[in-house]
Amino acid sequence: xxxxxxxxxxxxxxxxxxxxxxxxxxxxxxxxxxxxxxxxxxxxxxxxxxxxxxxxxxxxxxxxxxxxxxxxxxxxxxxxxxxxxxxxxxxxxxxxxxxxxxxxxxxxxxxxxxxxxxxxxxxxxxxxxxxxxxxxxxxxxxxxxxxxxxxxxxxxxxxxxxxxxxxxxxxxxxxxxxxxxxx
Ligand SMILES: Cc1cc2nc3c(=O)[nH]c(=O)nc-3n(C[C@H](O)[C@H](O)[C@H](O)COP(=O)(O)O)c2cc1C
Numbered sequence: 732x733x734x735x736x737x738x739x740x741x742x743x744x745x746x747x748x749x750x751x752x753x754x755x756x757x758x759x760x761x762x763x764x765x766x767x768x769x770x771x772x773x774x775x776x777x778x779x780x781x782x783x784x785x786x787x788x789x790x791x792x793x794x795x796x797x798x799x800x801x802x803x804x805x806x807x808x809x810x811x812x813x814x815x816x817x818x819x820x821x822x823x824x825x826x827x828x829x830x831x832x833x834x835x836x837x838x839x840x841x842x843x844x845x846x847x848x849x850x851x852x853x854x855x856x857x858x859x860x861x862x863x864x865x866x867x868x869x870x871x872x873x874x875x876x877x878x879x880x881x882x883x884x885x886x887x888x889x890x891x892x893x894x895x896x897x898x899x900x901x902x903x904x905x906x907x908x909x910x911x912x913x914x
């Protein structure tokens with residue numbers, strides 16, 4: 732079971748937010764944390780749309796989430812908010828699925844216009860799911876993120892610095908949470 736579950740909310744097969752999520756997982760692994768990436772693309776669309784919380788398709792992801800001390804949620808901005816597919820997944824989770832976990836939100840948008848979507852859209856839902864330690868999060872715009880056809884990621888220097896600082900802070904908080912768990 733992972734120390735950190737990383738959740739992708741992008742329905743897109745070629746995705747900037749997924750590339751950032753993978754880079755985040757690699758940084759966390761280098762910090763000594765085990766990780767698992769789960770994508771909304773892993774689940775049947777009908778289960779997400781119809782809120783089939785008891786679908787067996789969600790069982791493994793729910794177990795990994797329950798075991799994790801940290802959760803990273805990465806989403807593209809769609810219409811000034813996070814994606815409907817991500818909402819579908821968050822909707823099927825048990826009421827306090829994020830209680831006691833450290834949470835780091837990440838978002839990518841086409842423009843800076845929806846910079847605050849993490850705060851006004853995503854954080855309230857994470858909070859309703861029981862999260863009390865939600866880190867500030869990292870918002871990036873498409874022009875700051877380049878992904879080659881081979882999947883190689885290049886981040887603008889300023890974004891790279893913000894992202895690395897956020898991941899370092901998150902990794903330390905997860906390590907502390909793991910250390911405080913009973914044997
Ligand atoms: C349906 C749709 C709606 C979008 N709405 C917004 C928006 O409201 N604000 C914004 O900044 N970008 C918007 N975008 C741009 C995406 O957020 C942006 O390109 C993002 O990096 C895509 O992430 P992905 O490659 O991981 O899917 C939209 C893109 C799509 C496909």
